[in-house]
Amino acid sequence: MAKLRENLPSSRWGRFLRWLREGDDVLDRSMAEALEAPAPAPADALVPLPIPRRLTRTRQRNLTRMEKRLRALYVVTAVLICSGIIALLLVTTAGLPDFGDPDNPANNEVPRHYIEKGLEETGAVNIVAGMILDYRAFDTLGESNVLFVAVCAVIILLRLHSGDPRERLRDEADERSREPGHDIILQVVAALIIPLILLFGVYVILNGHLSPGGGFSGGAVMGAALILFQLAFGERHTARFFTFRTFRIVSVLALGFYASAKAYSFFTGANHLPSFITPGIPGKIFSAGLIPYLNIAVGMVVCCTMYALYSLFRKGDV
Amino acid sequence: MALWQSIPFACILIPLFGAAVCSVLPRRIARGWATGLVALVMGLSCWFVMEMQSFQGSYAYPMGHFGAPIGNELKAGPMEAVMGLMFSGLTLICLIGGARRLEKDITEGRLGLYHALILLMLSALMAQVYTNDLFTAYVFVEIMTIAGCGLIAARAQKGQALVSAVRYMVMNLIGSALFLLGIILLYDLTGHLLMPNLREAVAALHAEGQYDLQLTIVVALLCTGLAAKGALFPFHTWVPDAYSNGTPTSSALLASLVSKSYIVLLVKVALRVIGADVIISTDVHDVMFGFGIIGMLAGSIVAIRSSDVRRMIAWSSVAQIGYIFMGIGLGTEAGMKAALFHIIAHAAAKSILFLAVEPLSDASGGHSSLSYLRGAGFRSPLAGVAFTVGALSLTGLPLLGGFVSKLNLGLAALDCGGAHAWIALAALALSTLLNVLYMVRIVLVIWSRGEAPEGSPAAVTGNRLDFALIMLITANVGLFFFASPIMASLQVGIGLFG
Numbered sequence: 001m002a003k004l005r006e007n008l009p010s011s012r013w014g015r016f017l018r019w020l021r022e023g024d025d026v027l028d029r030s031m032a033e034a035l036e037a038p039a040p041a042p043a044d045a046l047v048p049l050p051i052p053r054r055l056t057r058t059r060q061r062n063l064t065r066m067e068k069r070l071r072a073l074y075v076v077t078a079v080l081i082c083s084g085i086i087a088l089l090l091v092t093t094a095g096l097p098d099f100g101d102p103d104n105p106a107n108n109e110v111p112r113h114y115i116e117k118g119l120e121e122t123g124a125v126n127i128v129a130g131m132i133l134d135y136r137a138f139d140t141l142g143e144s145n146v147l148f149v150a151v152c153a154v155i156i157l158l159r160l161h162s163g164d165p166r167e168r169l170r171d172e173a174d175e176r177s178r179e180p181g182h183d184i185i186l187q188v189v190a191a192l193i194i195p196l197i198l199l200f201g202v203y204v205i206l207n208g209h210l211s212p213g214g215g216f217s218g219g220a221v222m223g224a225a226l227i228l229f230q231l232a233f234g235e236r237h238t239a240r241f242f243t244f245r246t247f248r249i250v251s252v253l254a255l256g257f258y259a260s261a262k263a264y265s266f267f268t269g270a271n272h273l274p275s276f277i278t279p280g281i282p283g284k285i286f287s288a289g290l291i292p293y294l295n296i297a298v299g300m301v302v303c304c305t306m307y308a309l310y311s312l313f314r315k316g317d318v
Numbered sequence: 319m320a321l322w323q324s325i326p327f328a329c330i331l332i333p334l335f336g337a338a339v340c341s342v343l344p345r346r347i348a349r350g351w352a353t354g355l356v357a358l359v360m361g362l363s364c365w366f367v368m369e370m371q372s373f374q375g376s377y378a379y380p381m382g383h384f385g386a387p388i389g390n391e392l393k394a395g396p397m398e399a400v401m402g403l404m405f406s407g408l409t410l411i412c413l414i415g416g417a418r419r420l421e422k423d424i425t426e427g428r429l430g431l432y433h434a435l436i437l438l439m440l441s442a443l444m445a446q447v448y449t450n451d452l453f454t455a456y457v458f459v460e461i462m463t464i465a466g467c468g469l470i471a472a473r474a475q476k477g478q479a480l481v482s483a484v485r486y487m488v489m490n491l492i493g494s495a496l497f498l499l500g501i502i503l504l505y506d507l508t509g510h511l512l513m514p515n516l517r518e519a520v521a522a523l524h525a526e527g528q529y530d531l532q533l534t535i536v537v538a539l540l541c542t543g544l545a546a547k548g549a550l551f552p553f554h555t556w557v558p559d560a561y562s563n564g565t566p567t568s569s570a571l572l573a574s575l576v577s578k579s580y581i582v583l584l585v586k587v588a589l590r591v592i593g594a595d596v597i598i599s600t601d602v603h604d605v606m607f608g609f610g611i612i613g614m615l616a617g618s619i620v621a622i623r624s625s626d627v628r629r630m631i632a633w634s635s636v637a638q639i640g641y642i643f644m645g646i647g648l649g650t651e652a653g654m655k656a657a658l659f660h661i662i663a664h665a666a667a668k669s670i671l672f673l674a675v676e677p678l679s680d681a682s683g684g685h686s687s688l689s690y691l692r693g694a695g696f697r698s699p700l701a702g703v704a705f706t707v708g709a710l711s712l713t714g715l716p717l718l719g720g721f722v723s724k725l726n727l728g729l730a731a732l733d734c735g736g737a738h739a740w741i742a743l744a745a746l747a748l749s750t751l752l753n754v755l756y757m758v759r760i761v762l763v764i765w766s767r768g769e770a771p772e773g774s775p776a777a778v779t780g781n782r783l784d785f786a787l788i789m790l791i792t793a794n795v796g797l798f799f800f801a802s803p804i805m806a807s808l809q810v811g812i813g814l815f816g
Contacts (some may be wrong), residue, residue, distance in 0.1 A: 001732050089499075092535045095508050105509035105519070110387050121384070138381040138390035142445070142457035145334060149438050149461050150337035152341060152431045153468030157480075248342045263331045269383035270327065 042143070123279025123288040124209040132214070133298075135289045137262050144298050147305045151312075158312045171175025183232070190232035197225035201303070208295035209288040215298025222299065231296055247304050253305075254297040261290055261297075319379075321375065323577025325366040326394045326448040327379060329402060330441050337437035345429045355414055358438060360406040363399070370399040370807070376814040378450060386450075387512050393450035397658070397811020401582055404662050405443045407793075408574055408669055408699045409436065414671040423565035424472045432472050437662035440463040441572070443579050452501055453511045454593060457584055459497065459547070462744045463490045469568040469639035470560050472801045490547055491557045493580075496544030503538045504591075511763060513590045526594050534600045537592055538753040541602050544584040548577045550606070550614030550643050554636045561672070567630075569750050570672040573635050574665035580746035581642055581661060585654060587816040588646070598649050602744050607647025607738065611745045613640030618752035627679070630756055634712060637749060638728065644742060645727050646732050655808050656726035662804070663711065663719035663797055670708035670790040677783065678764060692768030702764050704787040709757040711794045713751055714761030719797025725807070 063071070066238035081089035099105045114131055132140045201222035209212030230238045268275040336355040340348050376395030378386060385391075424432055439459055445458035467490075505511060507529055508519035523529055546553040557577075570739060587598055597603050617637030623631045642664070645657030645674045670798035679686040681697035695702025711718035714725075724746065732743035797804070 048515065092503065092532050095529065095532055098502070105507060106505060106508045110509070135382070135384055135389045137458050139451075139454055142336070142454065142461060145337075145438060145441075145458050146457065146464065148338065149435065149468070152434055152438075153464050153471070155434070156428050156431050156468045157471050157483075208805045245524075252338050252342050256335060258329060259335040259338065263327075263335070265383070266327060266331070266381045267324060269389075270324065270380050274545050275383070 002232045097236050119282055121279065123282050124216070124291050125282055125288075126209055126211060128212070129209045129214050129291055129295070130288070133209075133294045134289065137294070138266070140294075140298070141258060141262055144255065144258060146300050147301060148251060151251075152306055154309060154312050186232045190228055194225050194229050194232075198222055198226070201299070203227060204297035205295050206285070206292065208299075209291040210283065210285070215295040216302055217283065218295070219299035219302025221308060222303040223310075224301065226307040230307070242307065247308050249302050250300050254300040256299045258294060258301075260295065265290060320369075320696065321379060322365060322369045323379060323394075325362045325396070326392050326402070326444070327381070328367075329362055329444040329467075330392075330448065332362075333437040333441035333444070337434045337441065340434040340437055341378060343430055343718060345426055347431035348433045350416065352437055353410070353417075355437060356406065356410045356413055359401070359440060359444070360410050363406045365401040366394075367399045367403050367807075368394045370394075374810060376811075379448075387510065388517055388655070390454055391450045391512065392448045392549050393513075394448055395811045395814045396807040397814075398447050400662070400807050400811070401447045401557065401658075402444060404665060405447065405575055405579065406440065407569065408663050408665055409443070411568040411786045411789050412567050412669055412673070413654045414782050415669075415790075416565060416676075418780045419566050419594060419676055428472060428612075432469070433470065435465045435472075436567075436571070439469070439576070443575060446579050446583050450502070450513050451511055452513060452587070455586075456494075456498055456501055459580070459583070462576060462579065463487075463494055463547070466490070466572055469571065470598070472568065473563070473565045478559065479563045482556065482563045486560045489553055491555070493543045493545070493546030494720060496539050496546065496654075500536050500539030500543060503532060503539065507532055507536070513586070516591045518567055520592055521598060522598070524593075535595060537602050538605075540587055540592070541597075541606060543642065544587065545606065545609075546691045548580040548584065548643075549639050551609045551616060551638065551640060552584075554613065554617070554639070557636055558629050558632040562626065562628035562745040565674050566676045566765065569632075570669040573632070573672060573724065574669040577635075578642075578661045578665055579637065580759065581646075584816070585658060588602075589654065589812065594649065594651075603647045603649040605647075605681055606643045607649075607742075607814045610640045610643030610645075610647050611741060613637060614644060614745055614749040615640075615752065618756070619750055622752060622756045625688050627675055627688060627691060627760055628672075628758065630688075630715075631668070631675065634753070634757070635664075635668060637753070638668070638712065641723075641727060641749070644745065645730060648730055648738060648742065650730060650734055651812055652726070652730035652733050654812055655805065656723060656730045658808050658812075659726055659801070659805060660723035663723040666719055666793045666797060667708045667711040670704050670787065670794065673783065673786060673790070674701040674705040678705060684696045688763055691760075691764050692766055693764070695764035696767075700784055700787055704791055705764065706761050707791050707794050708759050708808070713753045713757050715796065717798050719794050719801070722798055722801040722805075795800070 016157075095104075114127055114135065118127045118130045119125065120171065122134040124130035201218045203218075204213035204221060205215055205218030210219065224240065237274070265275060265277060267273070278290040279289055282288070286292070336351065343351055350791055358778055374396065376393060376398075379392040379394065380386065381390040381392060382391070420429065420432070442458040442462040446455055447463070449455050449458070467483050467487050470486055471480055473479040495543065502510075504516065504520075507523060508516055510516045510519055520533070531745055550555045559572050564572065588594065614637050616634050617635070617640060621633035621637065624630050624633060625684050639659070642657045642660050643659060645653045647653070675686065676693040677698045678691060678701050681691075681701075682690045685691070695705070707718065711720035714720045714723075728743060728746055731739045731746070733739075734742070
């Protein structure tokens, strides 16, 4: 028994208990160690990026009279051109078919097909979900990849830590010391409403094929809850369940699932092969073929992306 | 439907899936994974071109269980097959050729993401080539825009790369916004997004004449948006910075593929959505013709005045884009065909220049200014030969791809007759002269005897770069000897557009 108790701190159960009691996490411990260790010699301290000369040049030099005139001319021309384009576009839109007219060209056989056959063909009560995740799923696949590529680009731009874990930990500690984390009103209110927000997000995603909503909106709601949690309780608590690793795994699984599931459906559709995906009974939670699962995948991607973007801009890391 | 007919679909979906996986792989595996997938896509495209040779037609490929106007659709023909092969092949070569430099330019933690961006870009390129739906094209244009920004900014330790990325983003987003506005107005007028349906509806609207102003604005918005993204003359301001500050792979990819894919899309929009007759009646093609010619001359003149080789190559891109728009602006089928061929010839020549300039400047102490490059060709012979081939191809020397495209542009202009012909021929002659002035100057400098500057390391190109350069030299020569089958494919492809 004594031996068991001795082993407890390092065992899986022990770590879980500590995690539950929000004791020291790995980061905290290694951070303490790293900060106690003597600081390494600043071999290559951060050299500020040289500002390109053409950014500062205009401020420093006295403008000649000619340049002043040219600049004024530039502003006047720009304003004139912009007003011209605005006027032209206004005239153009004024002459478009009337908004809401039933005889508009946009009300042709395609929307009619969606409305009349949508329920039967896709099994989704929410016609919009049927449209974006079944009829035009290829566009939506592209759209979720737009989010993914945006996050990739932002990470490439903003993720500062590359190699040195010591530097990373120091930054992390610095970041945490600046967090408020003691605002009791915010924390109590957040603790009350975050579960509700999350639950609502889950509801919107899972019922995407039955009621208005779906992956994009539900994911945004859940992402907002994560951001609120991070604001109220600080990085230390968020890091217990959401790290860069979580983000990567979730988005890869979701996007990979979306791409492969839709690839199967596109391929069988184009080659007129039988597919095991059926619309099911409309109105049931397990119906509408792939739509609920795709909604979950999209929701995961959107939620993680929202939080990751916020987190990246806050401190340059997820 | 035969199995090979699914190739366009596979070419889009494989890199898309691969990109998601690539972002979590460790650095080394990510590179192999990305290169392998790009090679796979290229192999599939090769197969597709061969099948197309015997098929000689185009077919629609529904994306899903629901046919065309209800669901999404791809459409493939000989012209798309050639473009797909060109895009995937050049992506592969740029990726292999720049690999050594990538490790130096991009920090370790970013390499996986960088390769994910390249895969996403390839997928978007393929989608733009094959899609038959205007809105799908827009979605993938967005993916490409953002991926391009990431590719430029990846070399973030060089502060100027960030400034260039911002410039790139501003101009490209203006282009995207105009293009999207055009699509929205067009949808409001016609109620379609699928290209063949749009074509019918636009022809009907044009005949009816009720919405002439709106139609003109739509054509202008679509063309301006894509021209801004393709870096036509007044929208070229991001080009010199973005191309000269990125890592060689990014520069080569952006210069030879990304800006070109928007032009391919523009050709598709012009022929398949709007129709040549409607464009000619709105006179938008004359505007493109005019700006193309200004770009041809202005780009070359600035290139002559700059002393940095990378910037010279970047400015020469502005001039070459001018050639392409001049061909499109002629408004004839021959002009379109010549412009499309010039897209291929310029892509092959420009990527060789961007890849070859890197070992040349490495052999000259890391400088890319012309005065340091004296004798660089002797210090890094293969790169010197490759650079020479690329430069001579751009000036239009026979036995290289550039000659064929210039010849065809000239012939197309002659066919056109009237003022267009004279202006185009004069501009071609003048611009070729200007090209010679700076391209041959660089070639002479790198092949003249001179000492290496102090402290320049021994030139090492590495096997991968050697391989890429040899492939590109072969491609440039091959474009001359196989010009007629390629032109024939483009001819058939454009014929099938209508």
